[in-house]
Amino acid sequence: MPWDLDDKDVCEYKVDPSNPDSIPKFVDELPVPKVLQPTKVLKSGAYYEVKMQQTKQRLHKYFPKTTVWGYNGTYPGPTIETLKDRPVMIKWMNFLPNKHFLPIDRTLHAAIDSPEVRTVVHLHGARVSPDSDGHPEAWFTQGYRERGPSFSREVYKYPNNQQAATLWYHDHALGITRLNVYSGLAGFYIIRDQLELRLNLPSGKYEIPLLIQDRTFNEDGSLFYPDGPAQPIPGASPSVVPIFFGNTILVNGKVWPYLNVEPRKYRFRLLNGSNSRTYTLRLSNGQKFYQIGTDGGLMETPVELDTLTIMPAERADVIINFSGSKHQNIILTNEDTDENTRNVMQFRVVLPLSDKDTSTIPETLYPLRHLDQNMAVKVRNLSIDTVIDRYGRPLFLLNNKMWDDPVSETPEFGSIEIWNLINLTAFPHPIHVHLVQFQVLDRIPFDVQHYRDTGEIKFTGEPVQPRASENGWKDTIMATPGEVTRIIMKFDGYTGDYVWHCHILEHEDYDMMRPLRVIKSYNT
Ligand code: C2O
Ligand code: CU
Ligand code: CU
Numbered sequence: 001m002p003w004d005l006d007d008k009d010v011c012e013y014k015v016d017p018s019n020p021d022s023i024p025k026f027v028d029e030l031p032v033p034k035v036l037q038p039t040k041v042l043k044s045g046a047y048y049e050v051k052m053q054q055t056k057q058r059l060h061k062y063f064p065k066t067t068v069w070g071y072n073g074t075y076p077g078p079t080i081e082t083l084k085d086r087p088v089m090i091k092w093m094n095f096l097p098n099k100h101f102l103p104i105d106r107t108l109h110a111a112i113d114s115p116e117v118r119t120v121v122h123l124h125g126a127r128v129s130p131d132s133d134g135h136p137e138a139w140f141t142q143g144y145r146e147r148g149p150s151f152s153r154e155v156y157k158y159p160n161n162q163q164a165a166t167l168w169y170h171d172h173a174l175g176i177t178r179l180n181v182y183s184g185l186a187g188f189y190i191i192r193d194q195l196e197l198r199l200n201l202p203s204g205k206y207e208i209p210l211l212i213q214d215r216t217f218n219e220d221g222s223l224f225y226p227d228g229p230a231q232p233i234p235g236a237s238p239s240v241v242p243i244f245f246g247n248t249i250l251v252n253g254k255v256w257p258y259l260n261v262e263p264r265k266y267r268f269r270l271l272n273g274s275n276s277r278t279y280t281l282r283l284s285n286g287q288k289f290y291q292i293g294t295d296g297g298l299m300e301t302p303v304e305l306d307t308l309t310i311m312p313a314e315r316a317d318v319i320i321n322f323s324g325s326k327h328q329n330i331i332l333t334n335e336d337t338d339e340n341t342r343n344v345m346q347f348r349v350v351l352p353l354s355d356k357d358t359s360t361i362p363e364t365l366y367p368l369r370h371l372d373q374n375m376a377v378k379v380r381n382l383s384i385d386t387v388i389d390r391y392g393r394p395l396f397l398l399n400n401k402m403w404d405d406p407v408s409e410t411p412e413f414g415s416i417e418i419w420n421l422i423n424l425t426a427f428p429h430p431i432h433v434h435l436v437q438f439q440v441l442d443r444i445p446f447d448v449q450h451y452r453d454t455g456e457i458k459f460t461g462e463p464v465q466p467r468a469s470e471n472g473w474k475d476t477i478m479a480t481p482g483e484v485t486r487i488i489m490k491f492d493g494y495t496g497d498y499v500w501h502c503h504i505l506e507h508e509d510y511d512m513m514r515p516l517r518v519i520k521s522y523n524t
Pocket of ligand 1: 122124170172313432434499501503
């Protein structure tokens, strides 16, 4: 294997960052993002200041340094940790240059007449008031000099009034989210609670968040992002692309890293932070692992898995027990035909056991209150479809509406709704709803053509139960093609303006995002 290189034979190898075949795998140790310390701790909660900055970072041992954008100048951003119900305040500050280093499509909303580099931070999975949610039009530029129409505050407030969960913060600026996140603007936000702390799960250095992303590099090690489809679009260049897949996989900001582990249980908080790519993960030695949490927190009971499919923005909390795998090198693989993107990272079970592993995989984890279908006051039919725009490009839409069209999803505060995600396209879309965590009821095959012709759902088969890995609180769900994915949720917490969208960032930016307005209840 040419990849087993010692430092000294490096120079014999010509590494071309643009050619994944030439990049040695598993030569960098997995970095773990630092936990951010608060700037000050006030009576009202912990206060942080986070600066978005451009910086250069070595993403692979044999790459030149790559220009990235990071929170506090690091990619991924620092991890923010808190306890349930302990408020956090964050002043998000933009110290980025005024020019983007990736190609801007000026035909998209907001990109036409707004400043080129604009940012806004969304805490994905959090229940927060609308003015701290990171609305796509609440963007701001360097020093808050220019502000989007929905901008209302510099310091965001996170009450953390929700169960322990792996959340993540990332950029959400209208029309350029795909570019800002691709540049590096993403990080973990972890809420813990007493119930979880009592479970005796692997913790400390045995609990590691894993942010999985794909990227493509230019020869000089800079980030590559297409300036349009292979066939140039007259009148729209640069142009958004309908989907983007990188040819290189990074975990926590390193290309194909490895992690030395002890023969014991580890807890990994998996997050797919990729723009478009879905991963189906597996361990190369065929060993099983245990999922203990979904997007919104711990599940009722652990689920034993040998593969796990994770779409953009989804999280899965898993335990891997390496105790029976001493001296093995285990690759975390992705089901793929491509030799390179088939690899995610490597676990080397080479460390001696530092002390007895007393952590457990409890039989029951966390009580789950199942939302009752009979309590739903409203069922919404929401289509996922594609049309052709005036430049001849595919345009993905929710309910055939653009971002700018008047708000149509206006649930009443406190009400339970069922949303039928009716996917008329040929592939899955990760649909994300802000403010709430929902549950998946089922997926039911339906007649796509009949729906197109009549606007009516004609089911053609039996409901399919959610996958074992989806049995818990979710904020992002795979809406499968040819099926109606039925989700149920309660619009609790706040009234006001939020959004829901596809989390394939190329879709979200154009134009698969819709306003969501939680309105006051008429009965109270
Ligand atoms: Cu992770 Cu609205 O986004
Ligand atoms: Cu979100
Ligand atoms: Cu989509």
